[in-house]
Amino acid sequence: MSTATTSPSPDGAQFVDHKLHRAWHKERRFQHIRGVCYLLLWVAALILLDLLVDWLFLIPGVARLVLMAVNVGAILWVIYHHWWRYLHRYDAVRTALQVERRHPELQSMLVSFVQLGEAPRPDTYASPSLIRALRRQTLEYTRPIDFREIVSYKELKRIFVLSACVLLFFGAISINWSEHFRVLVYRMLNPRTQRGYPTRTDIDYVTGSKSVKQGKKRLTIRVRGSGLLPKEGSLYVKPVGGSWEKLALQRAARGPFELAPADVADLPRLCSHLIEQGSAQGASVGKRLWELLAPDDRDAIRQTLEASTADDARRTGILDALNDIVSTPDVFRETELEGLELPDEITDILKLGPDALTEEQAQKINRAVLEVAFPNDIEATSREGSQQAAAVEGEFAYVFGEIYQSFTYRVRLGDDSAGPFDVAVVPPPRIIETRVLLDYPPYTDLKNRTVDILNLEVPEGTKLTWELECDQALAAALMVRDGTERLPMALDSDGHVARLTATATASFAYQFRWMERAHNYPYDEDVHYFVQVIPDTAPQVEILRPLEDEKATARKTAQITFQARDDYGLADATIVYSLNAGEDQTHPIGPCAGRLVEKEVAWKLADDITGLKPGDVVTYHIQVSDTYAGPDGPFTSISQTRRLYIVTLEEYLTYMAERRRKLIAEIRALHKQESDAADEVGGIKTGDVAPRKPTIENR
DSSP states (O other): OOSSSOOOOOOOOOHHHHHHHHHHHHHHHHHHHHHHHHHHHHHHHHHHHHHHHHHHHOOOOHHHHHHHHHHHHHHHHHHHHHTTTGGEEEEOOHHHHHHHHOGGGGGHHHHHHHHOSSSSOOOOOOOOHHHHHHHHHHHHTTTOGGGGSSOOOOOOOOOHHHHHHHHHHHHHHHHHHHHHHHHHHHHHHHHHHHHOOSEEEEEEEEEEEEEETTTTTOEEEEEEEEEOOOOEEEEEEEEESSEEEEEEEEEEEEOOOOOOTOOOOOOOHHHHHHHHHHHHSOHHHHHHHHHHHHHHHHHHHHHHHHHHHHHHHHHHHHHHHHHHHSSSSSOOOOHTTOOOEEEOOHOOOOOTTTOOOOOHHHHHHHHHHHHSSSSSSSSOOOSSSSOEEEEEEEEEEEEEOBSSSOOOEEEEEEEEEEEEEEEEEEEEEEEEEEOOOOOOOOGGOOOEEESSOOEEEEETEEEEEEEEEEOOEEEEEEEEEEEEEEEEEEOOTTOOOEEEEEESSSOOEEEEEEEEHHHHHHEOSOOOEEEEOOOOOOOOEEESSSOOOEEOOOOOOEEEEEEEOOSEEEEEEEEEEEETTTTOOEEEEOOOSSSSSEEEEEEEHHHHSSOTTTTTTEEEEEEEESSSTTOOOEEEEEOOEEEEEEEOOHHHHHHHHHHHHHHHHHHHHHHHHHHHHHHHHHHHHHHHOOOOOOOOOTO
């Protein structure tokens, strides 16, 4: 860019160039003013927008960093789009074109003048006289024209007024809300800070983040505020994987049987008793309360005991946790109520049964149990008639019913807000792998095996070993048999595998009770399983031959065929006999292996019975035993009874001859029937003989 120290000559190119420079300088000032106005407008607007967003939502540090980056990007875009791209280096031709657009009557003379310069170039073929004429004409036409007219500051009026208004508004806001702007700057430059904005309403206490047992019957979100309090507050809830939902925070009213701060004069002493009973063996009210309290509430109780005092927030949190339990029906079990001298009114209500109780009656019972269990720690309340809930000054609350899903929540009272807070729902441990080893008793002769089911059918005396792997680490595990008997299960080092060995002597139903390690929450499985025990049955035995009682001589060798069976296995067999209804004697047959045995035995009477004579009667049966090894020994069974009548040789021969005649007659009759039937069938096939009509004898 050239500058002139003296006024340029109006007769030369320097004069025109000087006027073009002045026009370019004015254009630059115009763009600078315009760019500054846009920049101030956007900076003020972005600051106000940041304040509004951060004040309304108290966005976290990461979001503030993102917002800061968006602001920087927006400002850079404004600088470029409304300022930088309009700034040009000095170019006489470009400025001359702008002048000619403003004065079209010049008809490109100014541009040609600038391009040709003071003297024609050697490569120019135009006539020198024509060029000089052009230059004189251009100077003549442009002398009265002010080239600075290419820009007008009047065009900045609208943006200037708008920027001034925004700046005035911004200045007024910054004066009245100076503390808000200081907090905004501090929060934007310190992403980790949790400092909030000044408000007319102050939130003094919020329940905060908690971890709760899945299926918890009641959870109270309580907020206490001061200053300018609204009629109701807002609770924003976002389930995991869901969207935000707005709920109303109503003025808190403490129920007639809930614990108020005045009901617990010495909170550290109550905390001491809770910790003492919670760690003791056996069932008690304090132990039950300790089981139901969330880990955060247990920590608050320990901290209160260690500090021997409790600030307002901690006291409120502990009482809220106890009140959630008091408001839950059927909290205390019979084992925890044993030994408590409850008032007659409470005893009468308990007789109604848990299903017949109203919510108020259940709360009355729970409050009475606490007062009796901790007589020096909890003030007794009146239980005559129905009482109205008492409003609590400055407190707002929302009560959730059963909770099964984790969620995040924020609260807002007036112009103050708090959060976000997380309510983490702890699910019960879940069995992910099942192994049950079946160690069968020896009498079954079954091979041991492992199954992956929990409903079992096993022989009596089977030893069962459960090995269950859970998806969470366990602090304790129990098997509850038939609803009463509790069998502790052994845990491995990381707490994921629980084991138990028991012998099945009778059928039983069972379920598992888990206590997860992270929070010590107890869970009873809803699923009940069953072990069906199949008792061992006595074997069965029958004599196949002889079919009836027989006559025999003293030298008889009885041929006995019997069949025996058992559900698992036979052990041995014995002939049990007596002479003339005398004392039973035995003749061993020997072992019988297998589940079904058919055996023929040759029993020579003279070897076991001496002095047999005609007229004697030998009565006998077969006795078998199985392989069962119970406390009373194996099971035994006996067959039907057979008799041998001892006769003389002549009588025996006569008896055998008679039996022979009967057999021959039966064989002949059978042969005749078969022959007649064959003839009839042959005649029917050939058609020669009509079927014989049935006679009375044939019917």
